[in-house]
Amino acid sequence: MYQLKGVTKRYMRGKNPVDALAGVDLTIEDGGRLVIQGPTGGGKSTLLQMLGGLDRPTAGTIELDGVDLARLPESRLTKVRAESIGFVFQSFNLIPTLTAQENVETALVPLGLGARNRRERAAEELESVGLGDRPNHLPSEMSGGQQQRVAIARALVKRPKVLLADEPTGNLDESMRDEIMDLLDGLWKEHGLTFVMVTHDSSLARKAPRVATIRKGKVTVTENAAA
Amino acid sequence: MFFTYLRRELRRRRKAALVVASGLALGIALVIIVTSVSSGMSKAQDKVLESLYGLGTDMTVTKAAAAQGAGGTQRPRFEFDAKEDEDATQSTDRVMVQGFQTLASSTVGKVGEQAGVADAVGGLSLTVMKVDGQFKRGEFKQDESAGQGGPGGGQGGGGQPQGEVQGGGASFDVNSFTVYGTDVTQQDLGPLTSSQITKGRTFKATETDAEVAVVDSAYAKEKELAVGRTVTVSGTEYTVVGVSTADSGDAAANVYIPLKQAQTVADSKDKVTTVYVKAAGSQQIDTVKAAIQKNIPGTTVTTSADLADTVSGSLSTASDLAAGVGKWLSAAVLVAAFLVAGLLTSSAVSRRVREFGTLKALGWKSGRVTRQVIGEALVNGLMGGVLGIAAGLAGAYVVTAISPTLTAQLGSTGGGTGGGPMGGGGGRQTASRTLDIALTAPVSLSTVLGAVALAVAGGLIAGAFGGWRASRLRPADALRRVA
Ligand SMILES: Nc1ncnc2c1ncn2[C@@H]1O[C@H](COP(=O)(O)OP(=O)(O)O)[C@@H](O)[C@H]1O
Ligand SMILES: [Mg+2]
Numbered sequence: 049m050y051q052l053k054g055v056t057k058r059y060m061r062g063k064n065p066v067d068a069l070a071g072v073d074l075t076i077e078d079g080g081r082l083v084i085q086g087p088t089g090g091g092k093s094t095l096l097q098m099l100g101g102l103d104r105p106t107a108g109t110i111e112l113d114g115v116d117l118a119r120l121p122e123s124r125l126t127k128v129r130a131e132s133i134g135f136v137f138q139s140f141n142l143i144p145t146l147t148a149q150e151n152v153e154t155a156l157v158p159l160g161l162g163a164r165n166r167r168e169r170a171a172e173e174l175e176s177v178g179l180g181d182r183p184n185h186l187p188s189e190m191s192g193g194q195q196q197r198v199a200i201a202r203a204l205v206k207r208p209k210v211l212l213a214d215e216p217t218g219n220l221d222e223s224m225r226d227e228i229m230d231l232l233d234g235l236w237k238e239h240g241l242t243f244v245m246v247t248h249d250s251s252l253a254r255k256a257p258r259v260a261t262i263r264k265g266k267v268t269v270t271e272n273a274a275a
Numbered sequence: 276m277f278f279t280y281l282r283r284e285l286r287r288r289r290k291a292a293l294v295v296a297s298g299l300a301l302g303i304a305l306v307i308i309v310t311s312v313s314s315g316m317s318k319a320q321d322k323v324l325e326s327l328y329g330l331g332t333d334m335t336v337t338k339a340a341a342a343q344g345a346g347g348t349q350r351p352r353f354e355f356d357a358k359e360d361e362d363a364t365q366s367t368d369r370v371m372v373q374g375f376q377t378l379a380s381s382t383v384g385k386v387g388e389q390a391g392v393a394d395a396v397g398g399l400s401l402t403v404m405k406v407d408g409q410f411k412r413g414e415f416k417q418d419e420s421a422g423q424g425g426p427g428g429g430q431g432g433g434g435q436p437q438g439e440v441q442g443g444g445a446s447f448d449v450n451s452f453t454v455y456g457t458d459v460t461q462q463d464l465g466p467l468t469s470s471q472i473t474k475g476r477t478f479k480a481t482e483t484d485a486e487v488a489v490v491d492s493a494y495a496k497e498k499e500l501a502v503g504r505t506v507t508v509s510g511t512e513y514t515v516v517g518v519s520t521a522d523s524g525d526a527a528a529n530v531y532i533p534l535k536q537a538q539t540v541a542d543s544k545d546k547v548t549t550v551y552v553k554a555a556g557s558q559q560i561d562t563v564k565a566a567i568q569k570n571i572p573g574t575t576v577t578t579s580a581d582l583a584d585t586v587s588g589s590l591s592t593a594s595d596l597a598a599g600v601g602k603w604l605s606a607a608v609l610v611a612a613f614l615v616a617g618l619l620t621s622s623a624v625s626r627r628v629r630e631f632g633t634l635k636a637l638g639w640k641s642g643r644v645t646r647q648v649i650g651e652a653l654v655n656g657l658m659g660g661v662l663g664i665a666a667g668l669a670g671a672y673v674v675t676a677i678s679p680t681l682t683a684q685l686g687s688t689g690g691g692t693g694g695g696p697m698g699g700g701g702g703r704q705t706a707s708r709t710l711d712i713a714l715t716a717p718v719s720l721s722t723v724l725g726a727v728a729l730a731v732a733g734g735l736i737a738g739a740f741g742g743w744r745a746s747r748l749r750p751a752d753a754l755r756r757v758a
Contacts, residue, residue, distance in 0.1 A: 130638020
């Protein structure tokens with residue numbers, strides 16, 4: 049369970065401070081699904097980075113199961129990222145020189161698994177995102193949708209507690225969006241993940257039971273009983 | 276994963292890797308070529324010195340230069356009796372001690388007793404001027420030229436060709452050759468060691484006073500000498516027992532005879548011109564030199580290094596060049612190559628900010644990412660090393676194949692160090708000679724190992740640049756927009 053209190057992230061743009069997050073209070077239950085919306089530059093990505101332990105807030109606390117990520121030593125934070133967080137990026141962020149299979153394996157490297165175990169688990173995970181037939185393709189040899197599937201497999205192969213996705217369909221054609229969304233929803237249900245996703249798609253947001261909207265670093269949460 | 280990732284990176288980013296590697300390769304190749312050419316130069320210098328000294332000689336001891344004028348009384352003089360006999364053929368050998376300065380034989384023993392001296396052996400270097408000729412009585416001739424000089428001979432008494440009866444002429448054949456009196460009981464030191472016996476044999480240790488000789492092959496060829504024939508030195512006939520060929524193609528003397536014989540013909544009983552000294556270790560040369568000069572007054576000690584200082588000509592110019600410009604150039608290129616490799620590696624990291632950020636976001640420890648970057652740089656360095664060693668070996672091979680000829684002039688005319696022990700002419704001032712040496716560029720194993728070390732160092736320096744940058748990246752950089 050996430051508990052955020054007074055989370056502020058201040059960036060300096062030249063000499064002017066910019067509060068990407070300005071005192072965010074937010075709770076996300078285990079197994080919950082939260083959709084984050086808001087205008088560009090509102091602070092969506094910044095919030096996701098805080099949740100994923102990719103960066104630290106300027107002020108406030110981010111508790112994940114009672115542990116404050118904001119004050120965790122770097123080595124422990126690295127461990128949290130390695131074990132508990134799955135991150136899916138808008139632009140896939142695959143390692144361009146590694147194959148699909150190897151890209152998925154990179155997520156298992158910090159867990160200290162044996163090479164064989166790693167290979168098997170990565171192959172299984174590729175299978176479950178529907179790419180079992182092309183483990184040896186390079187990112188450049190795959191479509192955007194396929195690349196994002198590899199990225200999803202990479203995020204989930206470690207069996208994380210949390211899946212964070214920052215506009216996962218933002219770089220995809222219309223036709224592939226639903227495919228990826230369906231895949232993510234299926235995996236969320238299957239693995240009982242805590243799933244936080246940033247999206248621009250307002251139709252998707254309308255269907256979601258819980259939506260957080262970020263404007264100028266301020267969050268408002270809408271519970272959608274109808275959905 | 277380390278090696279898989281490394282392999283993939285190097286294979287798929289071959290061009291970038293090659294740029295870094297070739298920069299390092301250039302530097303390493305230059306270092307190899309300069310080092311091997313330098314060692315070829317010093318080998319050439321050693322050869323020059325060796326041809327004078329013989330193998331293994333670390334220094335020579337000669338008599339300290341006497342005050343000028345002392346030599347004047349010892350100028351060679353030829354005395355012929357103006358015999359009444361018409362057309363009498365006369366022959367005279369004038370035997371001169373080279374440099375006109377000798378040491379007592381006992382000096383050899385004294386030198387041998389000095390601390391740090393492994394071996395000392397004396398030798399007597401002589402120059403023999405052989406004059407064969409005829410006096411001709413004055414004849415009344417209308418001939419224009421009175422003197423009928425033999426080939427290469429001097430013309431004595433230039434006649435004045437006016438058809439008058441004059442003092443006549445003389446036909447002389449003046450012939451000069453060098454003789455070295457060698458200590459036959461100690462043949463592992465001294466000038467003869469830089470020659471190989473190519474025919475016959477060398478001296479027996481028992482032939483201390485035997486009338487036997489070893490002749491240099493070039494001289495033997497000129498004078499049609501062979502094993503079994505005789506060579507005459509100042510009236511004494513020596514049986515040629517062996518023919519020697521100098522390693523450097525330039526022999527220390529034309530004829531070698533036992534020391535005692537040389538002392539006899541030169542009328543220099545118990546005298547030597549030079550003591551050849553071998554030190555117990557190369558580090559001791561300077562202390563041995565100091566000891567000899569202190570304990571045995573009136574001597575000049577010349578080490579190989581002293582003699583090397585007197586080497587002039589294109590060899591010394593070239594070795595100065597290799598030592599100066601060559602070393603600086605290769606050092607500069609190497610430093611530049613290291614810097615370029617470092618900057619390229621660092622800029623490669625900049626282009627991969629998102630990639631490394633992503634790995635950190637995936638939970639990779641900073642150290643693991645840094646290691647990956649250093650690993651890549653190290654492989655680039657080793658590739659540069661392999662390329663550089665190949666290019667360096669090729670360059671050294673080309674130098675050796677062309678083997679440019681360098682000349683070396685040995686011995687100073689000023690006589691500051693006493694000059695070389697083997698004078699060419701008879702005077703002290705002419706104790707210099709010119710040698711032609713083919714330059715080679717031998718590549719030693721230590722040079723190659725040094726190049727490998729440089730390659731590793733280059734890789735590590737490049738890796739340090741890149742690794743430092745990579746270590747400073749944050750997981751949030753995974754989301755950075757990179758152009
Ligand atoms: N690394 C950064 N340095 C400076 N300003 C940043 C940085 N990251 C984000 N910002 C600023 O913070 C604000 C929120 O950005 P972001 O979280 O990316 O918004 P969103 O994802 O909602 O578009 C923006 O004004 C953005 O310019
Ligand atoms: Mg964003």
